Amino acid sequence: MNTKTTIEPKSKPPSKFSSFIKMPHTLVIIVFIILICALLTYILPAGEFDRVEDKETGNTVVVENTFHSVEQDPVSIIDVPLAIVQGLTSASDTVFFIFIIGGVFQIINSTGTIEAVTARVGKAFMNRGLVVIPIFLALFSVGGFTMGMSAEVMAFVPIGIAIARSLGYDAVTGTAMVMLGAASGFTAGLLNPFNVGIAQSIAEIPLFSGMWLRVILLVILLAVTSAYIIRYAKKVKKDPSLSFSYELEKEEGMGRTDLIASLPQIKTAHYLTIIAVAAGFGVLIWGVSSKGWWMEELAAFFLSLGIIVGFLAKYGPSKIASEFVIGAKEITFGAFIVGIAKGVVVVLEQGAIIDSVVNGLFTSIAHLPTQIQVLGIYIVQNIMNIFITSGTGQAATTMPILVPLADLINVTRQTTVLIFQLGDGLSNCILPTSAMLMGSLAVSKIKYQEWVKFFWPLLLIWMVIGAGFVLFADFIQY
Structure with a gap:
């Protein structure tokens, strides 16, 4: 199915200044972080914690109050390329x-198979009104929580739009019921090897363990998202002028079924x-x-x-x-991101400051209530997603620091992984650095600002749900 769409520019090209300040490539950001870490090996005092093996879990854990100074061993800028290669190797x-x-x-x-199943579901439910929305959300969530479907959803956006328009809805509805379904599944990450799998591997806990809470998270995300989209779709059907893509709908026209008829x-x-x-x-x-x-x-x-x-x-x-x-x-980009991001850990370990960073973080938040501690980590992880949108890259960069920190503040490693996956997934549908979002908007012809108007209230709801799950997980020692 050809989903290539040519979009004529409607505004003047960006100035040289705006091009200069745009977000750098993810690899550039990670290499920059590695360089900063190399510089920190000259500034921060070297030190380390004692570590022992937990007999119950077999994990290597940090022993509280054992931080001590060791000989300074800074990493020179010349050694940074070697650290990157060592990261790839390790x-x-x-x-x-x-x-x-x-x-x-x-x-x-x-x-x-995916196109055929999507077509079968779409044709079966296209005359059943609003029920098609939760069904599509659930269908694409499977792709999100198994194969980590993200940018790939853009190929299915035209199908969602065609079905939505045939029911009297708009392009925003069609795009949302495809993209937000995949995003919900990706965030819940039941069997997602690219975010939960890698994070749990770094945290030294059984792969895909703790699934029961992630299932509940997925169900709640799908239920809330379904209600939100249905509410919007009903308003648009009653009064098309309330559509956030109203101008596009006047150009494209509602009720198109030509694409649906051609589905496999x-x-x-x-x-x-x-x-x-x-x-x-x-x-x-x-x-x-x-x-x-x-x-x-x-x-x-x-x-x-x-x-x-x-x-x-x-x-x-x-x-x-x-x-x-x-x-x-x-998938080469995602694979290399993991290896190169591991260079951050290599530099911190070679310079003997990774425990110094953990100890500094622990000292600064140790006196705070546990709820504030876990929410603080949750917020920081969401901020990290702005700069490193790759889930695999984020896991390799942040989990080696979060795991020992969690040990010190008595937050379970499973909860730490949950914090990571929520921070990695929730904001992907609003960040202009997200390939999933920008690709889907390009195919649908929806303007970014139109999508933001539609999605930002749901994002706030998602963020509150995420915070609630983090607090609940910490409370039950998940």
């Missing part, structure tokens, strides 16, 4: 896991793929919970799943290999 298991995941999901995507039919190969993937995720849950599967086992599992799906789709070995390479190539 994170190799995660980096190659991401490559394999990207390749396997491309094999699954190439079968056309679901075939036998699609059913086989659905069965294989569903069974595969059942095996995944069993392996992680009962057999203690880790990165190597998970990578082997996903690789096997991709090959099976390829053969079920009647692909030959070369076709499977070519699709795998395409997927691995498209």
Whole structure:
């Protein structure tokens, strides 16, 4: 399905000054952070905590009140490139896991199963009014909490818009019920290997553990988002002039069904793929919970799943290999982000100041109530998402600092991962640095300011829900 859209510029090009101050590339930001960390190794006193193994969990934990000074060993600017390479090497298991995941999901995507299922659902419910909104949200949340669907949703936005308009709604409604569904699933991260999986790996807790609370989070996010979109859609249907994309609707016209008629039919190969993937995720849950599967086992599992799906789709070995390479190539950025971000930790560890940073943070918040401590970390993690929108990059950058800090303030590591995933996911649908948002808006032709007017009240609701879950998780020692 071709979703390429050409948008004529409606305003003058940005000035040289505005181009200069735009947000730098994520890699530039991370390298800049590494350089700052190298500079800090000359400024901050070196020190470390004693660490012991927790006999109950097997985790290596920080011992409170054991921070002591060690010999200063600053990292020179010349050594920064070496630290970046060492970061890539030390994170190799995660980096190659991401490559394999990207390749396997491309094999699954190439079968056309996702498009066919979306079309089947859309056609089945397009005449049932508002019920299509929660159904689409739930459908795309599955892509979000399994394969980390994010920027990929832009390919499905035209389908959502066509169905929404055929029901008397607008482009904002159609875009929201696709993009916000994926965003809700990504944030909840039930089986998302790119945010929760990597964060839990760094935190040394079982992969995808603590799922029960994330399921509740997903249900609440979907329920609240459904109610919000339905309320807006009803107003637009009653009075189209209330649409935030009213000018676009006058140009495009409501009630278009031409795209819906051209959507693909679901075939036998699609059913086989659905069965294989569903069974595969059942095996995944069993392996992680009962057999203690880790990165190597998970990578082997996903690789096997991709090959099976390829053969079920009647692909030959070369076709499977070519699709795998395409997927691995498209995920290269995310994989390298993890490795390069690990360079931050390498510099802090080589300069013996990572514990100094943790001790400084602990000292500054130790006297505060626990609720304020966890909310403070939650806010900081949301701010970090402005600068590092990659979930994998954020995990590699922030989790090594958050984990020992959480140990010191008696916040569980599972709660720390929850704080990370909420900070990483909630604001992705409003940040202009988000590829998911800007790609979807480009395809839908909705102006950024129009989307912000629609979404900002829901973002506030999401943020409050996130804060509530963080406090609840801390209260029950999740």
